Amino acid sequence: MKTLVIAEHDNASLKPATLNAVAAAQAIGGEIDILVAGGDCASAAQAAAAVPGIGTVWCADNAAYAHQLAENVSLLIAELAAGYDNVVAPATTNGKNTIPRVAALLDVAQISDIIAVDSPDTFKRPIYAGNVIATVQSSDSKKVITVRTTAFDAVAAEGGSATVEAVAAVHDSGLSTFVSEEVAVSDRPELTAASVVISGGRGMQNGDNFKLLEGIADKLGAAIGASRAAVDAGFVPNDYQVGQTGKIVAPDLYIAVGISGAIQHLAGMKDSKVIVAINKDEDAPIFQVADYGLVADLFTALPEFEGAL
């Protein structure tokens, strides 16, 4: 059995989500290769070659793939998939964007967002915003899978020596072109990869007050997140959103500040190892999942917390 893992990368480096997807591929079993599709992506391919246990790293380096346009990359993956039993990708926005097109081109189902591998054809995945876990069995000969990265512990990034082979195939559909991007620049760790996350909700009242979280985040080396309510209210940008339809996080420590704890938010953080909730409403549902709850006004508690660290 052979599995092709689709790398998550920014051309220069390999993103940790790839290592979680490789872990899921290992749980399925068999040989594993990695595809790095991008533009000027040789260094990302080199990083992928260092992942232990990988046979071949396919490097498709072409301007047509530089921005991960789904129309182009899906044609490439569907072509390469001919030599594989499984295609596995992390359920990042890239994976979610491209992989269903691959499945449709191959005329097979996609199994989205798996959290466990029961056997090579049977998987667990959350449905209904994580209120229910379904066990599903695929009857397709080729399986196309996206992986919830927080559910699989990352494999090591170093120690392997896979061969890197160039892929000559160029698929430029001409259907879409990249115009621009606004990427948040931050010295803090990435939300989905941070070991500590501190998130603010509607209780923060405005965007300026998120500064109260920054000092604590700096001291703890934490990433900053937000509830949907805070994003919808315009306090912080969309890429802060933690929840079923935003980012799924599972850090060692998750601190929820001024967040009531809607189901949608809980679905994005309830697998965190330790959860702290700070909220002035003692009946807030967030306290039902918190290991440590502090009923307090965040505007006095946060400066005190920062001072105590």
Add this chain to the structure above:
Amino acid sequence: MKALVAVKRVVDYNVKVRAKADGSDVELNNVKMAINPFCEIAVEEAVRLKEAGTVTEVVVVSVGDKSCQEQIRTALALGADRGIHVEVEGRPEPLEVAKLLKGVVDKEAPQLVILGKQSIDGDNNQTGQMLGALTNMAQGTFASQVKVEGDNLHVTREVDGGLQTLALKLPAIVTTDLRLNEPRYASLPNIMKAKKKPLDVMTPGDMGVEIKTHVTQLSVAPPPERSAGIKVEDVAQLVDKLKNEAKVIA
């Protein structure tokens, strides 16, 4: 240009869905059903494009059993012009829904197809992208802004690092994210008017699609429960617990 909007009938987002005791399926008896929230955003966007003069006709389609005509009527009340119901029993998988939608696209030839990015029941996030592959159309998924610029559609997308804007050749597919718009409420006169709007029924046979099963749900179960911990008295006790009990901060 003509816009086609796909909508799905799902359990209302306020309902906390549970697994049946025997683990065979989720409990769906007597629960409130509604239009999927992301699909509602899709309808709203199409109607706004019509109000802005960009779109001339909004056709709404739903795939499902007879009861999904209720959600088509909701979309008509929100401003869509006519409806198409593709009648299918059971719960067709995203790939099969995409094949049926391709049949509707072939017949209607819309310049723009808008879908929700995912439905809140299956949480698959697949149908729009699959439709893109089957029709060989460009896609702008997880859209937070949609603008027609000449022959192209500019779609701003919510991606992991922030926002990305793409130019798509028309016809194109858009899937909606939460912040694309805030859907309106249907007014009573519009709800009454919606009852008289045309609604055609099609079958998979009309489109030459044979529904297949690729994935079987073996069982469902509740997720592992997290139990509530303790309430701490003050910040000092919180810091002490995090350092000495949970050992998650140094």
